[in-house]
Amino acid sequence: MMKVEEKLYQNRYRIDADRPHIKIRDANVCNTRCAERQCVTCCPAGCWSFEDGQIGLITDGCLECGTCRVICDEHLNVDWNYPRAGFGILFKFG
Amino acid sequence: MNQAIEKFDVIVVGAGPAGNAAAYTLAKAGKKVLQLERGEYPGSKNVQGAILYADALEKIIPDFRDSAPLERHVIEQRMWLMEEQSHLGAHFRSDQFNRQPGNRYTIIRARFDKWFSDQVQKAGALVLCEMTVSELLRNEQGRVIGVNVDRDNGRIYADAVILADGVNSLLASRAGLREDIKAEAMALGVKETIFLPKETIEARFNLAGQEGAVIEMFGSISEGMVGTGFLYTNKDSISVGIGCILSDMKRQKTTPAELLEKLKRHPSVAPLIAGGETREYAAHLLPEGGYDALPKLYGDGWVLAGDSAGFLNAVHREGSNLAMTTGRLAAETLLELFAAGQPASAANLARYKARLDESFVMKDLKKYRGAMGMLDRQRQFVADYPGLLNQAAFNYFSVDGRDKKTKEQEIVASFRQRRSLLGLLGDAWRIWRATR
Numbered sequence: 001m002m003k004v005e006e007k008l009y010q011n012r013y014r015i016d017a018d019r020p021h022i023k024i025r026d027a028n029v030c031n032t033r034c035a036e037r038q039c040v041t042c043c044p045a046g047c048w049s050f051e052d053g054q055i056g057l058i059t060d061g062c063l064e065c066g067t068c069r070v071i072c073d074e075h076l077n078v079d080w081n082y083p084r085a086g087f088g089i090l091f092k093f094g
Numbered sequence: 095m096n097q098a099i100e101k102f103d104v105i106v107v108g109a110g111p112a113g114n115a116a117a118y119t120l121a122k123a124g125k126k127v128l129q130l131e132r133g134e135y136p137g138s139k140n141v142q143g144a145i146l147y148a149d150a151l152e153k154i155i156p157d158f159r160d161s162a163p164l165e166r167h168v169i170e171q172r173m174w175l176m177e178e179q180s181h182l183g184a185h186f187r188s189d190q191f192n193r194q195p196g197n198r199y200t201i202i203r204a205r206f207d208k209w210f211s212d213q214v215q216k217a218g219a220l221v222l223c224e225m226t227v228s229e230l231l232r233n234e235q236g237r238v239i240g241v242n243v244d245r246d247n248g249r250i251y252a253d254a255v256i257l258a259d260g261v262n263s264l265l266a267s268r269a270g271l272r273e274d275i276k277a278e279a280m281a282l283g284v285k286e287t288i289f290l291p292k293e294t295i296e297a298r299f300n301l302a303g304q305e306g307a308v309i310e311m312f313g314s315i316s317e318g319m320v321g322t323g324f325l326y327t328n329k330d331s332i333s334v335g336i337g338c339i340l341s342d343m344k345r346q347k348t349t350p351a352e353l354l355e356k357l358k359r360h361p362s363v364a365p366l367i368a369g370g371e372t373r374e375y376a377a378h379l380l381p382e383g384g385y386d387a388l389p390k391l392y393g394d395g396w397v398l399a400g401d402s403a404g405f406l407n408a409v410h411r412e413g414s415n416l417a418m419t420t421g422r423l424a425a426e427t428l429l430e431l432f433a434a435g436q437p438a439s440a441a442n443l444a445r446y447k448a449r450l451d452e453s454f455v456m457k458d459l460k461k462y463r464g465a466m467g468m469l470d471r472q473r474q475f476v477a478d479y480p481g482l483l484n485q486a487a488f489n490y491f492s493v494d495g496r497d498k499k500t501k502e503q504e505i506v507a508s509f510r511q512r513r514s515l516l517g518l519l520g521d522a523w524r525i526w527r528a529t530r
Contacts, residue, residue: 001359004351007286007375014134042343044284044350044377063377064139066262070277070379071344082132082264085244086224090138093287093331093374094203 004046008061016087020059022047022068023079030055034075039068064089102128104428105241105252106219107227107265109136111414112400113258114210115154115421121219123429128250129219130243132226137207139260141378142414143285143324143333145308146201150415154422155213159195163205165328166306167196170299174362176313176323177484181362192305200306200326200333202287230255230269230396237439238269238395254438255396256424258417261379263402271396272389277340278470279383279404281321284350285335286358288370292330298366299327310411311336313480315357317348320469320476322411323357325366332367334358337380339470350377382408385463391450392443397424405455409462409529416455423449464528472524478512479521 024030030037031053039048045063049056062083069080082088106117109131117129133139145168151158170187191197215221231240231249240251259265267274299307311323321338336350336357343350357363381387381404388405391398399405400417407416427446428438436442450456469475486505490498509518 001355002372004349004375007351007372010373010375036344038344041347041349042282042340044282046349046351063375065282065377065379066275067282067340067343067377067379069262070275070280071340073277080264082226085132085226086134088139090134091141091204091374091376093205093333094137094141094144094207094376 012090014087015060016084021081021083022059025077025079027055029075029077038071042067042071102126102252104254106256108258109211110140112417112421114214115418116256116425117214117219118217119422119425121217127219129221130225130227131223136211137204140203140207141376142203144201144203146199147415148197150418162209165200166304168198168308169305170307172309174311175480175483176311176315177481178314180484182483182487200328254428257402258399259402261381261401279387280340281337281380281382282340283335283337283380284354284377286372287331287333287374288367288372289331290370295327318477381406384466385459392446394440395438397446399424407458409465419455468524468528
């Protein structure tokens with residue numbers, strides 16, 4: 001079973017250090033008001049986590065699909081932008 | 095940016111199939127075209143299975159086969175209904191597909207998009223990469239008059255803007271030109287590109303030379319969700335992936351990466367990719383809402399093309415050909431207006447819609463407008479039939495001393511038990527109605 005980290009390791013990225021292109025508008029909404037936190041399940045790159053009652057988001061492995069933004073349709077809590085021009089995933093094959 | 099290049103006939107946002115088709119068509123006709131792409135190179139942000147349908151590209155670049163990076167021409171199509179340990183399949187293989195010119199090809203999008211962009215540039219368009227359009231510029235009447243890119247003095251003007259910025263279409267929704275995309279109308283696809291020696295691929299799929307085979311999969315692999323899997327042969331790699339409707343993904347607990355791992359481990363798939371090396375993992379949304387999810391396609395100074403408008407035929411797994419065709423039709427509409435000295439107003443751009451209606455794009459989307467909704471409401475097509483059919487085949491093909499008539503009765507009973515006679519008849523009617 002290939003883990004998602006191993007899959008992402010094969011990819012090429014140009015990381016925009018300390019400038020995440022996706023932000024959580026209000027972490028409290030995720031931690032206390034969202035029942036499902038399906039971003040954690042549905043993100044194909046495993047960018048989202050929920051541990052010890054805290055939502056977590058690390059966008060370094062993001063594949064820029066937009067899933068987390070589209071499924072957060074009840075709370076609209078995902079502030080989603082493309083990375084700065086030239087940064088982010090660089091598909092070799094696509 | 096200097097003053098001289100700030101005003102264009104047309105700005106095309108995005109360098110995927112729709113944007114490239116539009117930019118090429120306009121530049122070839124001598125228009126002053128600026129194409130903006132947010133990636134480091136065209137293709138760096140783009141994902142597709144990928145199959146190229148020759149017809150759509152041929153209408154833009156008739157001799158594309160001479161220079162485009164094509165992987166294999168497809169001579170065999172397999173459709174598999176999957177159960178946990180088996181598949182029941184229909185294969186179509188024909189030597190007719192070996193005739194030139196080829197009908198469809200597997201491609202690797204990052205390579206193909208670079209090639210297409212080279213043709214756009216040779217045709218005379220100015221293509222700028224690493225340029226993200228942050229907003230559309232509008233005049234006091236609300237007409238789109240250009241774009242703003244995310245750099246200093248980033249305002250660029252044009253007589254018309256073609257939005258081919260892809261499925262998320264942030265530009266159009268943020269500008270209020272369309273509603274935001276919805277989970278019910280989107281599928282999330284994940285795929286891996288797995289490398290294997292050319293000879294191994296040819297032996298495993300019974301191929302010679304540049305021949306290729308593709309497999310589309312349906313059934314247990316999507317774990318009750320509306321979704322499909324695929325496996326395409328490239329020259330020295332295999333693209334394998336799975337996509338499911340996002341509103342379904344949202345209701346369950348298997349991650350997309352796990353779904354893909356399970357597909358790769360399926361006993362019908364595993365031997366085909368055994369020993370291969372995964373060199374990339376990609377994900378992308380697909381606009382599968384069809385005809386009823388289409389937004390307004392044009393307005394004063396702007397048109398939508400490709401994924402950003404939701405042009406995708408989910409039933410037939412066609413998207414890039416709709417993208418190229420809509421990009422070309424958008425460009426041809428503008429060329430017609432420019433030639434007549436008419437502005438790209440909403441009223442005049444209605445001709446874009448008229449062209450779309452006359453093409454296979456709208457005809458096919460209309461034909462299948464009910465299909466995805468039916469699959470959403472009628473889960474037996476995903477959850478019951480693939481399993482029933484596989485079990486029926488296993489029963490029928492197991493020689494175990496029981497007579498054939500008894501087996502047939504068991505099979506009929508298994509279907510009637512799960513769906514009832516009326517349910518079975520209703521399902522046949524539903525398939526007919528959803529695809530007529």
